[in-house]
Amino acid sequence: MPDRPTLDGLEAKWDAVWASEQTYAFDRTVAREDVYAIDTPPPTVSGSLHVGHVFSYTHTDLMARYNRMAGKSVFYPMGWDDNGLPTERRVQNYYGVRCDPSVPYDPDFTPPAEPAKDQLPISRRNFVDLCHVLTAEDEQVFEKVFRQLGLSVDWNHTYATIDDRSRRAAQRAFLRNLARGEAYAQEAPTLWDVDFRTAVAQAELEDRELPGAYHRLSFSGVEIETTRPELLPACVALVAHPDDERYQPLFGTTVTTPLFGVQVPVLAHALADPAKGSGIAMICTFGDTTDVTWWRELDLPVRSIIGRDGRILPTAPDGVAEAPYAELAGKTVKQAQRRIVELLQASGDLIGEPKPITHPVKFYEKGDRPLEVVTSRQWYIRNGGRDAALRERLLERGAELTWHPSYMKTRYDNWVGGLNGDWLISRQRFFGVPFPLWYRLDASGEPVFDEPLLPTEAQLPIDPASEVPEGFTEDQRGVPGGFAGDPDVMDTWATSSLSPQIAGGWEDDPDLFGRLFPFDLRPQAHEIIRTWLFATVVRAHHEHGQLPWTDAAISGWVLDPDRKKMAKSKGNVVTPTEHLDKHGSDAVRYWSASARPGTDTTFDENQLKVGRRLAMKLLNASKFALAFPEAADGEVTEPLDRALLEALAQVVEEATAAFAAYDPSRALERTETFFWTFCDDYIELVKGRAYAEGPPAESAGRALRIALDTLLRLFAPVLPFATEEVWSWWRSGSVHRASWPTTDGLKTGGDPAVLDVAGEVLAQVRKAKSNAKTSMKTPVTSLVVTDSPERLALVSLAQADLVNAGMVEAITLVEGAPAIEVTLGEAPPK
RNA sequence: GGGCGAUUAGCUCAGUUGGUUAGAGCGCUCGCCUCACACGCGAGAGGUCACUGGUUCGAGUCCAGUAUCGCCCA
Numbered sequence: 066m067p068d069r070p071t072l073d074g075l076e077a078k079w080d081a082v083w084a085s086e087q088t089y090a091f092d093r094t095v096a097r098e099d100v101y102a103i104d105t106p107p108p109t110v111s112g113s114l115h116v117g118h119v120f121s122y123t124h125t126d127l128m129a130r131y132n133r134m135a136g137k138s139v140f141y142p143m144g145w146d147d148n149g150l151p152t153e154r155r156v157q158n159y160y161g162v163r164c165d166p167s168v169p170y171d172p173d174f175t176p177p178a179e180p181a182k183d184q185l186p187i188s189r190r191n192f193v194d195l196c197h198v199l200t201a202e203d204e205q206v207f208e209k210v211f212r213q214l215g216l217s218v219d220w221n222h223t224y225a226t227i228d229d230r231s232r233r234a235a236q237r238a239f240l241r242n243l244a245r246g247e248a249y250a251q252e253a254p255t256l257w258d259v260d261f262r263t264a265v266a267q268a269e270l271e272d273r274e275l276p277g278a279y280h281r282l283s284f285s286g287v288e289i290e291t292t293r294p295e296l297l298p299a300c301v302a303l304v305a306h307p308d309d310e311r312y313q314p315l316f317g318t319t320v321t322t323p324l325f326g327v328q329v330p331v332l333a334h335a336l337a338d339p340a341k342g343s344g345i346a347m348i349c350t351f352g353d354t355t356d357v358t359w360w361r362e363l364d365l366p367v368r369s370i371i372g373r374d375g376r377i378l379p380t381a382p383d384g385v386a387e388a389p390y391a392e393l394a395g396k397t398v399k400q401a402q403r404r405i406v407e408l409l410q411a412s413g414d415l416i417g418e419p420k421p422i423t424h425p426v427k428f429y430e431k432g433d434r435p436l437e438v439v440t441s442r443q444w445y446i447r448n449g450g451r452d453a454a455l456r457e458r459l460l461e462r463g464a465e466l467t468w469h470p471s472y473m474k475t476r477y478d479n480w481v482g483g484l485n486g487d488w489l490i491s492r493q494r495f496f497g498v499p500f501p502l503w504y505r506l507d508a509s510g511e512p513v514f515d516e517p518l519l520p521t522e523a524q525l526p527i528d529p530a531s532e533v534p535e536g537f538t539e540d541q542r543g544v545p546g547g548f549a550g551d552p553d554v555m556d557t558w559a560t561s562s563l564s565p566q567i568a569g570g571w572e573d574d575p576d577l578f579g580r581l582f583p584f585d586l587r588p589q590a591h592e593i594i595r596t597w598l599f600a601t602v603v604r605a606h607h608e609h610g611q612l613p614w615t616d617a618a619i620s621g622w623v624l625d626p627d628r629k630k631m632a633k634s635k636g637n638v639v640t641p642t643e644h645l646d647k648h649g650s651d652a653v654r655y656w657s658a659s660a661r662p663g664t665d666t667t668f669d670e671n672q673l674k675v676g677r678r679l680a681m682k683l684l685n686a687s688k689f690a691l692a693f694p695e696a697a698d699g700e701v702t703e704p705l706d707r708a709l710l711e712a713l714a715q716v717v718e719e720a721t722a723a724f725a726a727y728d729p730s731r732a733l734e735r736t737e738t739f740f741w742t743f744c745d746d747y748i749e750l751v752k753g754r755a756y757a758e759g760p761p762a763e764s765a766g767r768a769l770r771i772a773l774d775t776l777l778r779l780f781a782p783v784l785p786f787a788t789e790e791v792w793s794w795w796r797s798g799s800v801h802r803a804s805w806p807t808t809d810g811l812k813t814g815g816d817p818a819v820l821d822v823a824g825e826v827l828a829q830v831r832k833a834k835s836n837a838k839t840s841m842k843t844p845v846t847s848l849v850v851t852d853s854p855e856r857l858a859l860v861s862l863a864q865a866d867l868v869n870a871g872m873v874e875a876i877t878l879v880e881g882a883p884a885i886e887v888t889l890g891e892a893p894p895k
Numbered sequence: 896g897g898g899c900g901a902u903u904a905g906c907u908c909a910g911u912u913g914g915u916u917a918g919a920g921c922g923c924u925c926g927c928c929u930c931a932c933a934c935g936c937g938a939g940a941g942g943u944c945a946c947u948g949g950u951u952c953g954a955g956u957c958c959a960g961u962a963u964c965g966c967c968c969a
Contacts, residue, residue: 070932272969425969472899476967479898483968591899592967621900622966659908665900665965669907671921674934681934689931734909738919748931756930828938834927835938841929872929 066691066794070684072649072677075786080212088799089217092138093577101137102584103129104565104614105218106597107144107226110203111155114210116639116668117590121620123657125588126216127729128618130782132585133217134805135724140581142222142568145207147200148497149226149557150261150431156195156496157184164192164495189495189530196496200225210642215650215785217801224567226560227496232526234567235560236501238608239490240519247447247607248490250514254350254357255489257439258429259375263493264443265429265436266556269596275426275435278419279342282409284320287331288416290342292424294409295377295393295401296349298325298385299370304359305345307333312345323414324389324405325381332363351438353427371437377401398437442514444491444500444553448603450484462602465612469727470663473591473619480595488603490559497554501527503534510545518548522572562600565613584614591619591663618727621665639668651784652676658733658783679737680787683780686744687791690773693755696763703754703761704862705823706768707815709747713739713775714811720779721805729782736779743772746824753869761865771810778806822856823863826885830871833887840892845873847888851881 083089103125108118125141133139157163161180170188176195177185187195204225211218224230242248255264277292289303300322305312315331322329329347336355337346348359350367359365368382376397381390389408393401409415426435449456460481468474491500502519504512518534520527529550533539541547563571569581583605589597598617605613625639644653648670655676660666701707716739723731748769755765773791781788781800792800826848834843848871850860857878860867868876874890 072934470900475899479968483897595967624965661909663900667907669921672907675907675920678934682932685932685935687931692931731909731911734919741919744931745936749929749936752930831937832939835925838926838938840927841937842927 066688070681070688070790072651072680072684072787075790076213076215076645076650079786079789080215083217083799083801084220086799087221088801089133089139089141089219090221091140091219093580095138095580097580099136099138100140100580100585101129101132102140102565102569102581102586102614103142104568104584104587104601105142105144106589107146107224107561107564108207109146109151110200110207111147111151113638114207114641115623116641116644117623119210119214119641119645119653120623120657120660120666121588121590122211122216123214123654124618124620124660124662124729125586126214126218126654127658127782128586128588128724128727129217130785130801131724131729131732131805133801134778134781134803136804139217139219140222140569140584141216141218142224143208143211143216143218143220144223144561144564144568145200145204145225146557146561147196147203147225147227148554148560149492150263150494152196152200153192153494153496154431156192156199159199160195161185162187162192162195164189166495193496197227200227210645213645213650214641215654217785222568226557226567227498229526230573231560231563231567232498233573234563234571235498235555236525236527237522237572238563238566238604239555239559240501240522240525242446242607243519245607248444249447250442250444250491252440252442254360254438255441255443256354256427256429256436257373257441258432258434259373259437260432260434261429261494262373264441264489264491265432266489266558269430270427270436271430272425273428274423276421276423277426278421280406280409280419281343281416282323282347283414283416284322284329284347287315287320287345288343289345289347291347291352292422293349293352293402294415295398295405296352296370297322297347297405298327298381298390298393299349299351299368300325300327300329300347301350301360301365301368302329302348302363303331303345304334304337304348304363305331306337306339307335309337309339309344311339324408324412325386327384327386334359334363350440353438357438367440369440371398371439373439373441375434375437443489444555445487446490446559446603446607448484448488448599449481450486450488456481456484459599459602459606462606462612466602466614467616469616469618473594473617473663476591476594477599480599488600490556491553492556493552494554497557498526498560499528499530499554500551501525501529503529503537503548503550506543506545506547506549508545510543512549517551558596558600561597562604564601565605566608582609583612585616587614587617589617589619591621594619616727619663621660621663624665624667644670644673648673648677649680649786651680651786654783654785655679655733658729661730662728679740680784682744683740683776683784683787684791686740686748687773687777687794689748690769691795693762693766693769695770696766699760699763699767701764701768701771701813703764703768703866704815704819705747705750705866706764707813708817708819708863709743709768709772709815710811710813711815712742712817712820713772714808715817717775717779717806717808717811724782732779733783736776740776740780742820742824743776746827747772747820750820750823750827750863750866750870754866775806775811778803816859819859819862822859823867826850826860826867827870829885830867830873830887833889837889839889842872843892844890845871845887846875846890847886848873848876849879849884849886850876851879851884851886853883854880856883 129139129141160176163184165186166189168186168188170190174191279290280294281290316333319328319330370378372378377393379394381387449459463477502517537548565584570577601613652673656672716735719735720732751765754761777788788800
């Protein structure tokens, strides 16, 4: 035991020991009922680490440590989410390159030392290689911080969402979805990001308020208002509300589009808002998702004019006049809008000036330009969005899950209930899990989509861009009569929705998987209930016919001191490492553990200081408790000592119940409150007796050690470093492999009120000395306690300790109305 | 516009089935070098529980409404 205990250096010291001792290794020989399996969220490694990571991962670690001590073999893996757009974007910026699939692979490629201003086009394989290089570096940064934080992760069990195991699981699950009809491809209007050149799923949309303008156009005298006049050549109909008397006479007739001279029908549909603009709107293919609905339900033709690069297509759709169209071809949407306004003004079809408005426009959440709607062939997984029966089953799954806190279930119900389409899982990107199939090419070189060429599960993972389907050779790729690989990759959620299967060794290690699945816990944040949590439920429902886990623990946000969500774009992100270094990991964990489950928490450095003080106090109080020689086996005899242990028994019961209910903050609060009473009252009262000799001193020594042993176990999940340090002073092994405390040995039949009452009397003595502004060493010449006989009896049980602690020379107990009279003597010389 | 949550001391937060005088820590003020701890110890001041109604013998707690803040969605 050190003379002056310190917290400094404990993180490095114990992380190394835990690694070499394999303290947190999962024991895969135990049966399922003795396992506690955690579906750890794989952090996006290309993103920056912020204090929110530390916060929520600590919450998970608390449950891992509690369950480990409670006798479970804890499966606590770590995954890295390294595929998808964030990684691609980071590689582009970091190296100044971009992926161009038409560039051939260069085996000797080395990235530029300085990112070039104009991004260097490189092959897909070189690009993916760079993605791997960069994510490997990122993973090390994350692991270092997580280790410093003291996460009891079993680092033997890690995965990355782009590694072979994950790609195999994602492709296998997809092929099974396809075989069962749960996955399908469809040519359909799709929300499209013209910069990323990829389709975007419903879950990744956001609305942004943007300035726009209503342009009033005349269609053969019928005036409509539109914010997108550039889509006029894509107009296929006009639409008004069926009850709108102004337009009822026109229903069934046709009008002619200005400039382009196309005959379009006037139709009725309930989604047309009579109060908006002139009450009649033009339907274009496609300006927004309402156009898609109208187009589908009114069975209209397609006149596409916007390409996947966001520019107007070079040739006009059938029946659209070429002359004015040529003025728009090749322009961006914005340029085309300016030009067509000029043309409409010149022709006199624009009525009045455009009226500026602001309106919500759909964006990809990571995108910079408004989404367009283009028709493309995409892969979908059925999620109940187009199937009421499936939606009901998935709502039932949500009800089977135990939510912590319970009100988070509502978010799931709202999302599932509001779905309006299946889950789009294909992305036109490069760094991701490829769709594992090819298509036969017909005599004209067109793919035959109806009969995809599939690999066997044993061949997975495959890359159809570099591997060849059974019965073909590489020289047949892309030639008529040959084959072509599906060019798309899966959305990152399509892989991460299989995290329990990937981490648990689904099909690769059936014995392991059988001991883990379904998992016990999915910890995650609330804003991805609709994405990650729901998607994982969908996949497990399809593949296994059950929930992927029994419990979901939803953690809150960390808000900045102005109660704003921390976001990189706002520049208010708190980075965790400086606080870990400055205050120590136990202090940061204390702050995290103090937050009620699911509650958004304001970052407050003061709470870190409080946590550090607690950890420091634990070291010093332990040093005191262990300073007395360990007495031979015997009883705890003194009433004050028995009172302490009896009170501690209650704390153990409450803390255990709180952890079992996924509420570590309550367990901490109870333990902490007891601990400060232990330090401030019990230790002060017992000090004099403990330093003496004889049976009463031995009773104190025993009680101190029993209490310390229990407290260390109770604090171990929150303060793994300080507790392990103290444990090492007098115990063997790790406190983190010790058993969670029970009330055995604490229920000695004592009365906790003895400690309460003695503490109250001691407080009055201290108050008298404080008021007299004198030292606590000042003797009390007379202490008169007046109270009921019952309470006086409690005082007398601790009388000797009180006299010792208060420097009391004479104590008198009197029956009567409660009062405490303290008479002070001379302060001792300094 | 809809959903969920929050609103308690200057600050960060507890307050578990409604029940004496609403708690803690930080900060502040005043003291104390007391043999575990000055990275400490003791004491004190500080609140109309957001607002308005209602239920009740009794409401921080339950109900309705309003306001403000946060997140998610439209």
